[in-house]
Each structure stands twice: as C-alpha cells, then as structure tokens.
Amino acid sequence: MARRPRKADARGKKLDRRTFLAGAASLIGLTAAQTLFTPLPADAASGPKAPPDPTKVPGAPTTPYGRRSDFETATRLPSDAFHSRTPLQTLHGIVTPNALHFERHHNGVPVIDPARHRLLVHGLVERPMIFTMEEMKGFPAVSRLVFIECAGNSAAEWRAPGGQTVQQTHGLMSTSEWTGVPLATVLREAGIRPEAAWLLAEGSDAAAMTRSLPLAPVLDDALLCYAQNGEALRPEQGYPLRLLVPGWEGNVCIKWLRRLELGRGPFMTREETSQYTDLMPDGTARQFTFMMEAKSVITSPSGGQRIKRGFVEIRGLAWSGRGRIVRVDVSTDAGKTWLPAQLQEPVLPKCHTRFRFPWRWDGKEAILMSRCTDETEYVQPSRQALVAVRGVNSRYHYNAIQSWRVTADGTVQNVEV
Amino acid sequence: MSRSSRWLTAALCFCWLAGTAAAEELRPAGYGFGRMATEAEIKAWDIDVTPAGEGLPPGRGTVKAGAKVYAKKCAWCHGPTGTEGPQARLVGGQGTLKAAEPVKTVGSYWPHATTLYDYIHRTMPFTAPQSLAPDEVYALTAWILFRNGIIPEDAVIEAASLPNVQMPNRQGFVPDPRPDVPAR
Numbered sequence: 001m002a003r004r005p006r007k008a009d010a011r012g013k014k015l016d017r018r019t020f021l022a023g024a025a026s027l028i029g030l031t032a033a034q035t036l037f038t039p040l041p042a043d044a045a046s047g048p049k050a051p052p053d054p055t056k057v058p059g060a061p062t063t064p065y066g067r068r069s070d071f072e073t074a075t076r077l078p079s080d081a082f083h084s085r086t087p088l089q090t091l092h093g094i095v096t097p098n099a100l101h102f103e104r105h106h107n108g109v110p111v112i113d114p115a116r117h118r119l120l121v122h123g124l125v126e127r128p129m130i131f132t133m134e135e136m137k138g139f140p141a142v143s144r145l146v147f148i149e150c151a152g153n154s155a156a157e158w159r160a161p162g163g164q165t166v167q168q169t170h171g172l173m174s175t176s177e178w179t180g181v182p183l184a185t186v187l188r189e190a191g192i193r194p195e196a197a198w199l200l201a202e203g204s205d206a207a208a209m210t211r212s213l214p215l216a217p218v219l220d221d222a223l224l225c226y227a228q229n230g231e232a233l234r235p236e237q238g239y240p241l242r243l244l245v246p247g248w249e250g251n252v253c254i255k256w257l258r259r260l261e262l263g264r265g266p267f268m269t270r271e272e273t274s275q276y277t278d279l280m281p282d283g284t285a286r287q288f289t290f291m292m293e294a295k296s297v298i299t300s301p302s303g304g305q306r307i308k309r310g311f312v313e314i315r316g317l318a319w320s321g322r323g324r325i326v327r328v329d330v331s332t333d334a335g336k337t338w339l340p341a342q343l344q345e346p347v348l349p350k351c352h353t354r355f356r357f358p359w360r361w362d363g364k365e366a367i368l369m370s371r372c373t374d375e376t377e378y379v380q381p382s383r384q385a386l387v388a389v390r391g392v393n394s395r396y397h398y399n400a401i402q403s404w405r406v407t408a409d410g411t412v413q414n415v416e417v
Numbered sequence: 418m419s420r421s422s423r424w425l426t427a428a429l430c431f432c433w434l435a436g437t438a439a440a441e442e443l444r445p446a447g448y449g450f451g452r453m454a455t456e457a458e459i460k461a462w463d464i465d466v467t468p469a470g471e472g473l474p475p476g477r478g479t480v481k482a483g484a485k486v487y488a489k490k491c492a493w494c495h496g497p498t499g500t501e502g503p504q505a506r507l508v509g510g511q512g513t514l515k516a517a518e519p520v521k522t523v524g525s526y527w528p529h530a531t532t533l534y535d536y537i538h539r540t541m542p543f544t545a546p547q548s549l550a551p552d553e554v555y556a557l558t559a560w561i562l563f564r565n566g567i568i569p570e571d572a573v574i575e576a577a578s579l580p581n582v583q584m585p586n587r588q589g590f591v592p593d594p595r596p597d598v599p600a601r
Contacts, residue, residue: 136450259462
C-alpha cells in the first residue's frame, strides 16, 4: 500500500508531460489547418487511471487554471476549419461550457492583444470616437443569459435527415451568460445623428467580417460583450470584444469587433447579399432574415445513443429569438399524441430552456419528437409545413420538429416522419 | 392644505430634487470615456464600399489586367475560369435560381457590383487578405463581371463606373416576411 501514492504521482507527472508534448506538437509540428481538421485523440492506449480507492490516496494539489476530469471526453466536432459543433448530447442545464461553445469564423481565429485593441465609432455620429478595452469595461455593465444559434444550424436537414447525432444536426448553437455594455450606451456617447438608420459592425479578423443592422431594434437590447460565463471571451468567441444581438442569427454578433459605423441604409456587404440570404422556390431571396424562430430538440435520447428498457428521462432544449418559451410538447409516437414537458427554471427570453419528460421505454420502436411554443404563440412547425412554404434551397433558418427513432435494440436514429 | 401635509410635500420635493441631482452627478451628458477619433484613424479602418460607391478609392482596372491577376492569385481556389472551384463559384448560373439545384454566383445572385470591390479588397486572397492594390481589385472586379456577361471586354472599372453596373439579380431580394409557416 505504501507504494501506491508514488505510483499515482509518477503517472500523474507522465500524463502531464504527455499532454504538454501533444499540445506542443500541435503548435509546432502540424499546420493550423491540420490541427483544426483532426482533433487530438484521447490517449486510448493508456487512458485515464483512477486509484482503486481514492480515499486511500492523497489527491492532486491545487491548480492555477482548472480543467475537467480526464474521464470526460466530450469535444466540439469540427466539420471544417471554420465550423465546430457543441456536443449537446452530453451537456446538462442550459449553459454551454466556454471550451465547448460552437465555433463559426470566416477566416480563422485572430490573436488580439487587448491592450492594443480599439473600438472605432464613426459615420453619422456627432463625435467619431475611439474606445480602449479598459474604457469599454468602465461603462455600466449588463449580464444576460442568451443563446447564439448559427443561421445555418440544421441546414443539412432541409432535404432529408442529414446529421446522425444531435451534435451534427443542432450543434451550431450554445448559451452563455454574456457580460458587456449596452450598444446604445456606447453609441450615445458618440451621439447618434437623427438621419442614422443602419449600423455597420466590423470585426478585426482576417475576414474583416461585416454586417449591416437596422439601428432601432439593435438599440433595444444589443450588447458589446467582453465576458462569457464570468471570464473574458474565448478567442474563438471574439476576444476581446464582440457584438451580441439577442435572438438574431449568430453571424450578426460580430466577433473581434473593432468598428461601428452609422449610415442611412444597409451597406450591402457580401455576407448580407450572397450569403445569409434565404432563396425561395420562386427564385427570390429573403434578405435581412435576422430572427431565429422558435425551435426545440430532444438532446437525449438522440441520434447515435442507445437506451435500455425502463425509465428514460427525455431531455432537450427549446429556444426562441422572439422571447420566452411558454410550452414544449413531447411525442413518443411520431406525433400522433403529445403531452406537455416540464420546463426547468429559469425560463428566460432569447435563451435556451431545458425541458424534461419522464418516459418508460417498453422495448418497442418509438419515434420521439418535441414541439415548442413561444410567448408570441408561434408554434415550431413540422418539416413538411416548413418545406411547403420555403422549399429546400433556403439553406438558413431550418427550425422544424426533429424526429428520433428508437429501434427495438435501443439505438436511436435521425429519421423523417 | 394642513401644516403637516405642506411639510410632507416640501420634504418630497426636496428628496426628488436631491435624487435628480445625485443621478445627474453619476450620469452626466456622457460617461467621459473614449476620445475623438482623428481623420487619419478613421481613414485607416473605414474600408467599406456602399452601393452608391462611397468608399471606392482612386484607381482603375481592365478585364485584360484582371485576367492576369486572377490567374496568379485567385485561380488556385476558384478554378481557371471561375467555375471549377474548389472554393466559391464566381461565374455562371444565371437563370438557375428557381431550379432544383440553384447555382449562386456573382453573375446569377449578387445584387450589387460594389460588393465585389468591398469583398475582394477586404478578404482576398484568402491567405493574404487586404494585400491587393486598388488597381488589382478593380481589375479583378472587371474580369469577374466580364466573365459573367455583365460588362463588355473593353470596359474599364473605376469609382465612377462600378456603381452604375447593373447586376442581373438586382431585383431578386425581398424583405423578411416571417412568421410565414402555419402552426400545423
């Protein structure tokens, strides 16, 4: 028994060295694209080890910046160098851990020194102004739990069931507690001229990502955020400063924000003309489709999982860009009958709401669905109803009811009903 | 009004005035953060180009010059003629927007020619964004518009001409009508 602590120590040190070497290799030996395409695999050969009885062994000392248990392996799922998806099937509650928040960037994650970062506010303002990060943090602050969903979340579902797992079908969305200063506060510091009607927001990434936004609605509740779940924004979330427009498609929440320009009309950037416009069957395209309409999904049981007979708590998320979720109904028989799910508090506007539904699986095939209603009485549509209006080429804003089939052996699959 | 209610009114008035004064002290006309931006600072960052052509710099480009720049700096991502990829297809697709497989390109989909200048200058080439000179951006814009049959081969693209280029899908965009799907 006396040797055991030393063994654990030796293993711990070895693991640390290995982790460090793997990290160093990713920085030095591989190109940025390679590391983005191939996530570093868990060390399957040895894996994490636990002592047979942790009460018999002194534990690890304190650490300056914590990390999760070595037994927890959920990761973001990159689909290319510019998208990665949140593992919704393994998360609990409504807050997404910062390291698992989905990513979407248009030419990589920039490295920005906050001491040198500036926000320029100009155009139709009384006083064109420049702010430092220290000054941004000096304004009266607001914290708010808000979801961000990519306009293209679930885009692979338009024509037929696309993703196998909920991470693939719905993983381009996350929720955080965001902290920052109201956009209106900063714009008023510069003085909004009466003829200003649109706002251009621009990032300092290699895409100089740019969107035009109508001024009146964003003055209501948009924030210029510097913190996420209590700490500074992650680099991939816009460090040191991002725009957040609660309830609107993720791409308008410009990251690495460096410039705000007020103008009379939209600037018609590439992102709001050739991208992020929704092509309809008649050949016209809807433009400035900012709102993320009400949507829900069962995250467990979900595609790729396997359940056992007996009690199964059906769990999922519901959200609406228009406000609060007031109701989620669950069906276990492909939509023939629906029963209300329990909504977990807090139920906040423009935020994920966790729902739960107690169920007993009898071992027969079942089709699980969830359908939400928001405070505007908007009801999440069926796939058929959505496609009947919009066709299958609009790419963005797919918010139909998701169906998961539980087969007789307990495996769960993405299906169309 | 009784003596006591007069006192009460006076006290309330005093509290209201004191409260207002305190709020004013905490929140003057502004918070006093930030400083005025100089013309040079604005010019260095203000790179957007509007549909009216505001923001277009001096310079000019021809289709012929654009072909050379394109072959050297763009073809490896967008294909030799702007149709092969692997990255975004730039040319063709006109008349396909109602088809089962629409082909969205500059020629078939983009509503404003000015967006080409803004986007090429802002982001291209992908590995060296904002490295092209204005003449190169004008020339590439000319080449892409020519390849899409939108301008003639001898056209010169510059600040004065670009906003006047008529894009085929200029009228193709409509406002957001949502909510648009009946509940069930």
